[in-house]
Amino acid sequence: MIIGVLNQKGGVGKTTLSVNLAAALALSGKRALLIDADPQGSALDWQSTREGDTLFPVVGMAKPTLHKDVPELAASYDHVIIDGPPRVNELAKSAIMACDLVLIPVQPSPYDVWAADDIVKLIQEVMIYKAKLKGRFVVNRKIVNTAIGRDVAEALRDYPFLVAETAINQRVAYAESAASGLSVLEFDSKGPAAREIKALVRELVEE
Ligand SMILES: Nc1ncnc2c1ncn2[C@@H]1O[C@H](COP(=O)(O)OP(=O)(O)OP(=O)(O)O)[C@@H](O)[C@H]1O
Numbered sequence: 001m002i003i004g005v006l007n008q009k010g011g012v013g014k015t016t017l018s019v020n021l022a023a024a025l026a027l028s029g030k031r032a033l034l035i036d037a038d039p040q041g042s043a044l045d046w047q048s049t050r051e052g053d054t055l056f057p058v059v060g061m062a063k064p065t066l067h068k069d070v071p072e073l074a075a076s077y078d079h080v081i082i083d084g085p086p087r088v089n090e091l092a093k094s095a096i097m098a099c100d101l102v103l104i105p106v107q108p109s110p111y112d113v114w115a116a117d118d119i120v121k122l123i124q125e126v127m128i129y130k131a132k133l134k135g136r137f138v139v140n141r142k143i144v145n146t147a148i149g150r151d152v153a154e155a156l157r158d159y160p161f162l163v164a165e166t167a168i169n170q171r172v173a174y175a176e177s178a179a180s181g182l183s184v185l186e187f188d189s190k191g192p193a194a195r196e197i198k199a200l201v202r203e204l205v206e207e
């Protein structure tokens with residue numbers, strides 16, 4: 001399966017979710033590949049910070065030819081994750097064209113809900129040519145015991161894509177693990193962040 005993590009809004013958690021989803025897949029025995037399609041190269045930075053063995057390869061490919069190049073690469077893997085750029089441009093469109101599923105991280109704020117309009121439109125443009133393409137929102141940085149995460153999930157229902165049942169909470173483990181090039185699953189394998197990432201993978205891949 002080819003899953004792109006995209007949203008033109010910056011800082012919503014595309015890279016955080018990409019590296020952790022790829023790690024969860026790799027740790028469950030799947031052959032996973034992470035494609036860094038962001039010219040900022042954050043996923044590549046994450047991998048290069050790491051000491052010791054890598055869990056999965058990270059390939060830098062911030063080019064609008066992704067939709068042509070990814071299928072051949074994907075043939076050697078069970079799952080490919082694409083960490084997208086913070087823009088709506090040809091590169092983002094090419095990344096979407098390469099995907100089976102586009103995961104759209106949204107933070108629990110009305111600004112993020114309104115800003116999702118651009119990425120939704122871009123996915124819908126691609127859907128005209130690729131009817132099997134799916135879009136799915138995921139609430140990221142939800143704050144435990146607050147209603148805003150639920151309110152945002154509710155507001156997102158006005159868009160034509162489903163909202164993942166698993167929300168990702170605001171947790172220091174995400175930033176702390178990334179600082180040493182680790183996933184939350186390695187950082188604290190039984191912790192709440194590891195549990196929610198595994199639940200999200202199950203929801204996305206096994207349905
Ligand atoms: N669930 C979370 N809990 C705590 N911190 C988070 C969470 N998700 C993301 N962050 C932090 O938010 C910041 C932005 O996350 P990230 O870099 O993953 O976003 P991005 O969408 O890839 O950004 P860009 O648009 O610049 O590529 C980082 O410092 C990251 O550690």
Ligand SMILES: [Mg+2]
Nearest residue numbers: 014015038042
């Ligand atoms: Mg990023």
